[in-house]
Amino acid sequence: MFQGFSKDYLVSRSGECRTFCRVIVVTGRSESDVEMAVQPVYARWLNSSPTVFTSILASLGKVELHLSTIGANVEASEQALTSAVAAISDVLGASLVSTDGSPIEVVVGRLLKERDAYLAVAESCTGGLTSSRLTDVPGSSDYLHSGWVAYSDEAKIKALGIDCRLIKKYGAVSKEVAEAMAMSAYELAGVQYALGITGIAGPVGGSAEKPVGMVWIALVGQNSLRQTRLLRLSGERADIKYQASQEALDLLRRALLQCV
Amino acid sequence: MFQGFSKDYLVSRSGECRTFCRVIVVTGRSESDVEMAVQPVYARWLNSSPTVFTSILASLGKVELHLSTIGANVEASEQALTSAVAAISDVLGASLVSTDGSPIEVVVGRLLKERDAYLAVAESCTGGLTSSRLTDVPGSSDYLHSGWVAYSDEAKIKALGIDCRLIKKYGAVSKEVAEAMAMSAYELAGVQYALGITGIAGPVGGSAEKPVGMVWIALVGQNSLRQTRLLRLSGERADIKYQASQEALDLLRRALLQCV
Numbered sequence: 001m002f003q004g005f006s007k008d009y010l011v012s013r014s015g016e017c018r019t020f021c022r023v024i025v026v027t028g029r030s031e032s033d034v035e036m037a038v039q040p041v042y043a044r045w046l047n048s049s050p051t052v053f054t055s056i057l058a059s060l061g062k063v064e065l066h067l068s069t070i071g072a073n074v075e076a077s078e079q080a081l082t083s084a085v086a087a088i089s090d091v092l093g094a095s096l097v098s099t100d101g102s103p104i105e106v107v108v109g110r111l112l113k114e115r116d117a118y119l120a121v122a123e124s125c126t127g128g129l130t131s132s133r134l135t136d137v138p139g140s141s142d143y144l145h146s147g148w149v150a151y152s153d154e155a156k157i158k159a160l161g162i163d164c165r166l167i168k169k170y171g172a173v174s175k176e177v178a179e180a181m182a183m184s185a186y187e188l189a190g191v192q193y194a195l196g197i198t199g200i201a202g203p204v205g206g207s208a209e210k211p212v213g214m215v216w217i218a219l220v221g222q223n224s225l226r227q228t229r230l231l232r233l234s235g236e237r238a239d240i241k242y243q244a245s246q247e248a249l250d251l252l253r254r255a256l257l258q259c260v
Numbered sequence: 261m262f263q264g265f266s267k268d269y270l271v272s273r274s275g276e277c278r279t280f281c282r283v284i285v286v287t288g289r290s291e292s293d294v295e296m297a298v299q300p301v302y303a304r305w306l307n308s309s310p311t312v313f314t315s316i317l318a319s320l321g322k323v324e325l326h327l328s329t330i331g332a333n334v335e336a337s338e339q340a341l342t343s344a345v346a347a348i349s350d351v352l353g354a355s356l357v358s359t360d361g362s363p364i365e366v367v368v369g370r371l372l373k374e375r376d377a378y379l380a381v382a383e384s385c386t387g388g389l390t391s392s393r394l395t396d397v398p399g400s401s402d403y404l405h406s407g408w409v410a411y412s413d414e415a416k417i418k419a420l421g422i423d424c425r426l427i428k429k430y431g432a433v434s435k436e437v438a439e440a441m442a443m444s445a446y447e448l449a450g451v452q453y454a455l456g457i458t459g460i461a462g463p464v465g466g467s468a469e470k471p472v473g474m475v476w477i478a479l480v481g482q483n484s485l486r487q488t489r490l491l492r493l494s495g496e497r498a499d500i501k502y503q504a505s506q507e508a509l510d511l512l513r514r515a516l517l518q519c520v
Contacts, residue, residue: 121409127395128388131409135387136498138463140411146419147409149381149391155406159448188419203398238396 016072022081023101024065027250031058037091045084050077052084061246094254104249105133111256112143120189121147122160122181125199130245145189160184173198175228178216186220193221195248201240215244219251276332282341283361284325286352287510291318297351305344310337312344321506354514364509365393371516372403380449381407382420382441385459390505405451420444433458435488438476446480453481455508461500475504479511
């Protein structure tokens with residue numbers, strides 16, 4: 001109905017003016033941090049012709065910049081947007097995920113596929129969310145090999161072959177166990193990259209030393225790639241799960257871009 | 261602010277009248293099917309005093325019945341709602357998931373915990389979504405043991421130990437492979453129940469014989485419990501993933517209630 005009737009009617013009422021949009025996705029930085037970085041840049045396009053408007057929209061684990069311009073001249077509008085996107089991208093550096101609105105799971109998938117690489121994921125506190133987000137993308141069988149949800153200590157020992165003495169010595173939520181989870185997934189699956197995620201999603205189970213929201217993520221990859229990151233997240237259980245999966249995907253994304 | 265200021269103001273304006281609500285969650289039946297079953301029942305409460313209003317809200321994989329009544333008499337209102345909920349529950353039988361609005365992942369968790377039972381999940385097309393939904397519930401470490409995301413054939417063979425001849429003979433999306441996935445998870449984890457899910461989430465990868473949306477789910481459990489279900493789902497990739505995880509959780513829920 002929209003294509004057949006409404007669209008022509010709306011176009012005839014709008015003159016030739018159209019709205020042109022681009023969406024820039026950023027991760028790993030706060031809304032105010034992104035605003036401080038990009039404000040001097042987008043301010044230039046507020047006084048240009050055609051004017052490019054920029055809105056900042058923060059949501060869990062990411063910040064989006066929505067750029068738009070209204071005009072009758074398609075070429076001039078697209079050109080202005082392309083220039084603004086390029087200038088903003090420049091100041092964002094490695095925190096820039098995409099300039100076409102793609103979420104990080106799509107971008108990570110593209111990067112893996114371009115490198116003919118496969119990924120395995122070993123998850124504890126995220127409980128399969130990272131694998132599930134990756135498999136939300138059509139064609140993800142081209143780069144996601146396998147995943148383990150090692151939720152209990154016993155699962156970490158039985159399914160992933162983690163040394164029980166390691167868990168006893170450092171605790172299930174530790175750099176050492178995150179690394180061991182990633183390494184086990186890497187070796188068991190025989191892939192190019194593997195992620196390990198272990199943490200305390202809450203609302204209970206935290207301690208003074210290891211509070212709710214503490215999450216260790218580890219990345220293991222070909223050419224002796226070994227990285228870990230300690231997160232101290234806040235929010236509800238679902239928020240912590242989501243942010244932890246986001247950070248794990250971002251650790252991999254940055255490694256794939258070789259700009260860590 | 262609401263507790264401290266707005267609430268008292270609103271109470272003073274409303275007289276003593278309050279709205280009382282209950283939410284009934286149903287799964288495995290269409291909205292029109294639920295409507296046909298419950299309409300004769302809830303119609304009785306439309307002419308009663310206090311009047312109980314029923315709204316039907318369908319969303320992906322479930323139907324919710326929202327019952328409400330407005331009154332100043334707390335006891336009479338709660339009593340009317342309790343009677344209406346009981347009468348509606350009677351006609352819904354095993355498709356009734358909860359009368360307190362709890363989603364199926366919470367109900368399955370409660371049933372497992374009451375039976376001191378642990379669950380393992382082996383997922384292909386759902387990609388970890390079933391495990392992730394189960395771990396959205398606080399305390400899920402009390403009953404979720406482990407999960408496998410065996411997305412590729414190689415992952416099914418390597419991580420779950422599925423016989424490659426089985427996949428070759430019946431295909432990765434088959435009753436036999438779903439059963440083998442559940443059985444492997446059951447045995448590897450050493451738990452009381454295990455689910456296996458394999459299907460075609462789309463948008464590509466379907467064939468005339470095995471179209472997009474075809475999903476096999478299998479349940480294996482103690483006391484020789486063996487069940488499979490063939491699903492023919494429609495919708496986008498994410499919809500198919502969600503519905504498949506919903507049906508798998510429902511298969512388990514009904515088995516736990518022993519009313520299959």
